[in-house]
Every structure is written in C-alpha cells, then in structure tokens.
Amino acid sequence: xxxxxxxxxxxxxxxxxxxxxxxxxxxxxxxxxxxxxxxxxxxxxxxxxxxxxxxxxxxxxxxxxxxxxxxxxxxxxxxxxxxxxxxxxxxxxxxxxxxxxxxxxxxxxxxxxxxxxxxxxxxxxxxxxxxxxxxxxxxxxxxxxxxxxxxxxxxxxxxxxxxxxxxxxxxxxxxxxxxxxxxxxxxxxxxxxxxxxxxxxxxxxxxxxxxxxxxxxxxxxxxxxxxxxxxxxxxxxxxxxxxxxxxxxxxxxxxxxxxxxxxxxxxxxxxxxxxxxxxxxxxxxxxxxxxxxxxxxxxxxxxxxxxxxxxxxxxxxxxxxxxxxxx
Amino acid sequence: xxxxxxxxxxxxxxxxxxxxxxxxxxxxxxxxxxxxxxxxxxxxxxxxxxxxxxxxxxxxxxxxxxxxxxxxxxxxxxxxxxxxxxxxxxxxxxxxxxxxxxxxxxxxxxxxxxxxxxxxxxxxxxxxxxxxxxxxxxxxxxxxxxxxxxxxxxxxxxxxxxxxxxxxxxxxxxxxxxxxxxxxxxxxxxxxxxxxxxxxxxxxxxxxxxxxxxxxxxx
Numbered sequence: 034x035x036x037x038x039x040x041x042x043x044x045x046x047x048x049x050x051x052x053x054x055x056x057x058x059x060x061x062x063x064x065x066x067x068x069x070x071x072x073x074x075x076x077x078x079x080x081x082x083x084x085x086x087x088x089x090x091x092x093x094x095x096x097x098x099x100x101x102x103x104x105x106x107x108x109x110x111x112x113x114x115x116x117x118x119x120x121x122x123x124x125x126x127x128x129x130x131x132x133x134x135x136x137x138x139x140x141x142x143x144x145x146x147x148x149x150x151x152x153x154x155x156x157x158x159x160x161x162x163x164x165x166x167x168x169x170x171x172x173x174x175x176x177x178x179x180x181x182x183x184x185x186x187x188x189x190x191x192x193x194x195x196x197x198x199x200x201x202x203x204x205x206x207x208x209x210x211x212x213x214x215x216x217x218x219x220x221x222x223x224x225x226x227x228x229x230x231x232x233x234x235x236x237x238x239x240x241x242x243x244x245x246x247x248x249x250x251x252x253x254x255x256x257x258x259x260x261x262x263x264x265x266x267x268x269x270x271x272x273x274x275x276x277x278x279x280x281x282x283x284x285x286x287x288x289x290x291x292x293x294x295x296x297x298x299x300x301x302x303x304x305x306x307x308x309x310x311x312x313x314x315x316x317x318x319x320x321x322x323x324x325x326x327x328x329x330x331x332x333x334x335x336x337x338x339x340x341x342x343x344x345x346x347x348x349x350x351x352x353x354x355x356x357x358x359x360x
Numbered sequence: 361x362x363x364x365x366x367x368x369x370x371x372x373x374x375x376x377x378x379x380x381x382x383x384x385x386x387x388x389x390x391x392x393x394x395x396x397x398x399x400x401x402x403x404x405x406x407x408x409x410x411x412x413x414x415x416x417x418x419x420x421x422x423x424x425x426x427x428x429x430x431x432x433x434x435x436x437x438x439x440x441x442x443x444x445x446x447x448x449x450x451x452x453x454x455x456x457x458x459x460x461x462x463x464x465x466x467x468x469x470x471x472x473x474x475x476x477x478x479x480x481x482x483x484x485x486x487x488x489x490x491x492x493x494x495x496x497x498x499x500x501x502x503x504x505x506x507x508x509x510x511x512x513x514x515x516x517x518x519x520x521x522x523x524x525x526x527x528x529x530x531x532x533x534x535x536x537x538x539x540x541x542x543x544x545x546x547x548x549x550x551x552x553x554x555x556x557x558x559x560x561x562x563x564x565x566x567x568x569x570x571x572x573x574x575x576x577x578x579x
Contacts, residue, residue, distance in 0.1 A: 144543040144546065145542060146541070147542060171539075172537075174534065174538060
C-alpha cells in the first residue's frame with residue numbers, strides 16, 4: 034500500500050502550499066493519530082502490529098485531506114482515533130473494514146462537530162506559512178475561536194467563508210471551471226485540485242494498484258446525472274463539469290471509493306457500485322440539505338457492496354452444461 | 361425477617377442473591393441487553409435518565425409484588441394479559457406522578473413513560489420471576505433489577521450529557537468555551553455510548569472468566 038501513500042504525497046504538498054502550516058499540522062496529526070491507534074489496538078488484540086502495511090497511513094492522510102484546513106488539531110486526533118478504532122480495528126483490523134475508515138472518521142466528526150467541519154478558510158491566505166489558522170490550535174475539548182476577524186485580515190480576495198459548493202448551493206454563484214480544475218479555491222485541505230488528484234490517480238492506475246472502473250463509473254455517473262439535472266433546469270443546477278471538479282468528488286472517486294476491502298470485486302458489480310455512488314452524490318448535492326454528498330454516497334456504496342457482489346456473481350465455469358445434462 | 365426461615369420463604373442469602381443478580385451479574389442492560397428502547401431514547405441527559413430509572417424502578421417493584429401476590433389465582437392462559445394490566449396500572453400512577461412533580465421532565469420523556477408498559481425488563485421479571493416466587497423475594501428481585509437498570513441509564517446519561525453538553529444534571533462542568541460533541545445528544549450517540557459500555561462490561565467479564573479458568577483446572 035506504500036505506493037498509494039506516494040501517490041497522495043503530491044496532493045498533501047499542494048494542500049500545504051495552498052493553505053500553509055495549518056494544513057501540514059492537520060495532515061501530520063491525522064496520520065499520527067491513525068498510526069498510533071492501529072498500533073495500540075494491534076497490541077491490545079495480541080496481534081502483530083499492522084502499521085507496516087501503510088494502509089493506516091493512507092487512512093490518516095485521506096482523513097486530513099477531507100477536513101477543512103483550519104480544523105482544530107484535537108478534533109483531528111479524535112477523528113483519526115475513531116476512523117481506525119471504530120472504522121477498522123473493531124471490525125477485525127486490516128482487511129476487514131466494511132466501510133472506508135477515513136470516511137467513518139469524517140462522518141463521526143461531521144456529526145459531532147458540525148460547526149467546525151463547515152468553517153472553511155480562504156486559499157492562498159497571506160502569511161499562511163508563518164502563521165497558523167487560529168482555529169487549528171484550539172485547546173483540547175474547547176471551542177475554536179471565531180474566524181471572521183482573521184479572514185478579513187488575511188484574505189486576498191472577497192472570500193465569504195464558503196467553498197465553491199456552498200456558494201453554488203446557498204448563493205447560486207457558480208465558480209469558473211478552470212480555477213476549480215486547477216484547485217486554487219477554498220475547500221477541504223486536499224480536495225481542491227481535480228487535476229493533481231487525477232494525475233496521482235492515473236499513476237496508481239498505470240501501475241495497476243487501483244481498479245480504474247470504480248472512479249470511471251463514479252465520475253461518469255455523476256457527470257451524466259449532473260448533466261440531466263442541468264438540462265432540465267439550467268438556471269437552478271450548475272453544469273456537469275462543475276459537478277465533476279468541485280468538492281470531494283475527485284478525491285473520493287479515486288482514493289476512497291477504491292478502498293480494496295470495502296468495494297465489490299465482480300467486474301459488473303464494480304460498475305454498479307461506482308454508478309450508484311456517483312448518482313447518490315449528485316442527488317445529495319442537488320436535492321438534499323447539504324452542499325456536499327460524496328462522503329455519504331461512498332459510505333452507502335460501501336454498505337451495499339456485499340449485496341452487489343452477491344447479485345453479480347459470475348457463473349462458475351461449466352455449471353450450466355452440467356445443469357442441462359441433468360435435466 | 362428472622363422468623364421467615366422456613367420451607368416456603370427463602371433463606372436470606374438466597375434473597376440477597378436475587379437482589380444482587382439484577383445489580384451486577386444479570387444487569388438488565390449491560391448483560392441481558394433488555395429494555396433497549398428507553399435506554400437509547402431518553403438517556404440524552406442525566407435528568408431524563410434519573411426520571412426514567414426511578415419510574416421503571418417503581419413500576420418494576422410494585423408489579424413484581426402484585427404479580428407474586430396473585431400468582432396462584434391467575435389461570436395460565438390469561439397470565440400475560442393480567443401482567444400487562446397490573447403493569448399498566450402502575451405506569452398510569454407514575455405518569456400522573458411525573459406530570460405533577462415536573463412538567464419539563466414529563467415533556468422530555470413524552471411517550472416513553474407510557475411505553476414502560478411494554479418494557480421487556482418488567483414483563484420479563486413478571487413472567488420469569490414473580491410468577492414463580494413469593495412476594496418478598498419478588499420485591500427484592502424487582503429492586504435489584506430496577507436499581508441495575510437505573511444504574512445503567514445513569515452510566516449512559518452521564519457520558520452522553522458530559523460529552524454532549526459539557527454538563528452534569530444541567531450544571532456546566534467545563535466553562536463556557538467547552539466544545540459540545542453534538543453527536544452524543546443525537547440517537548447515534550446513544551448507540552455509540554451503549555456499545556462502549558457493553559464493550560467495557562463484556563471485557564470485564566471475559567477477563568474474570570479467564571482468571572477463574574486456571575483455578576478450575578487445578579481443582
């Protein structure tokens with residue numbers, strides 16, 4: 034799994050460049066909390082530590098990349114612990130998680146700290162390499178400070194505290210496609226650059242570490258569903274390219290939906306699984322109350338993936354003839 | 361109670377055991393995993409947990425006593441209906457009592473007061489214990505189970521209110537800057553907390569068994 038970590042490093046580096054030291058602290062904290070939790074639980078279960086597989090590092094990195102850059106570090110540590118403890122170790126550890134652990138951690142954080150997880154900060158803020166975002170250093174168990182003053186001081190443009198998806202949903206302002214594709218926009222730490230995530234995913238696909246069908250199916254179905262909505266009511270719904278490049282869809286489709294343990298294995302099942310997640314993402318984004326739906330879409334996809342596997346079992350070679358011969 | 365030694369009345373040690381069973385070894389929530397509906401639904405604050413625990417304790421003791429009293433008069437075929445009637449009577453009493461004592465608690469508990477009627481702990485004790493045992497022992501059993509349930513609700517309510525609101529019984533513990541974990545006041549928080557407590561209890565018991573096992577091998 035070490036190669037997935039390598040593939041995620043450019044995304045992390047871009048995140049640090051875009052959001053500064055806070056993003057670095059966020060990534061390090063999430064990874065450290067996840068690794069420590071896995072080590073601890075392996076010891077508790079009297080099993081050899083599964084940290085060396087590096088998949089827990091991926092969980093930590095992915096968790097950090099889906100959080101707002103100024104997310105308080107103590108909450109990040111809680112998230113890392115929950116992700117690995119609840120999402121992975123309690124199900125039996127490495128290779129037994131029924132959900133993507135990073136998303137379990139994020140879903141927990143979303144439900145526990147709904148305000149902190151929707152407090153976004155501007156990209157390319159002034160002094161981002163010399164100064165933490167104030168919320169990052171909130172004391173454990175204490176509320177993070179309000180961000181309005183700090184944002185007014187450091188922003189380089191008229192940042193209203195909203196990601197492109199929030200602007201689309203609540204203010205009906207659609208961000209242009211090119212900056213969205215390149216990633217110099219506000220958002221969760223590692224989700225902004227669709228281009229970079231695509232390149233990193235392409236590296237994994239080229240080296241055959243990842244099933245290309247899952248992201249292909251998910252992106253395609255999100256594109257088609259988004260396009261259908263757009264055609265039905267262009268004024269209300271953004272164009273399908275916005276759907277594709279905004280929010281966590283790229284990161285989710287390439288790095289989270291492809292979790293080897295929590296996704297189906299049959300060739301047809303993989304397509305159904307991806308298509309389902311893309312469709313659910315668009316439905317949550319357009320018809321639900323939340324601006325982003327990738328996380329719940331993937332968790333839902335994980336939940337039904339054993340059923341998809343059951344429904345799409347290929348015929349065992351030679352069985353039909355035998356049945357015919359019998360009758 | 362000293363004159364109670366006899367063939368019909370149980371010995372004090374046996375009564376004591378039926379009392380302690382409910383508290384710990386057969387705790388209705390942590391060991392038998394019964395009465396999950398109120399356990400999950402109304403433990404979002406210590407106050408609600410207290411009220412529900414006391415109400416259930418009262419109903420359990422009274423219904424156990426009355427069921428034990430009439431156990432020889434009730435035909436087998438209509439026993440469940442009789443139990444329900446007896447339990448419902450006491451639940452109605454509790455319902456009016458809570459309404460008289462505190463309207464906010466009454467509103468917070470809502471339908472769950474009426475639902476004590478179908479609480480499987482109460483019906484379970486009536487069927488499994490009170491219908492086969494004398495009054496004194498049944499009362500003790502009801503007390504043990506009731507206090508065990510009360511204790512379990514308090515465990516859940518305590519964790520949920522402390523984490524979810526930073527308070528205990530409404531008194532803030534950590535000052536105004538505490539970050540509440542909203543999740544713990546919501547239904548999933550109830551499941552998480554119950555699961556965590558069950559984990560603690562089962563691991564305790566597993567450890568105890570492991571410790572006892574080598575001793576048994578030696579003997």
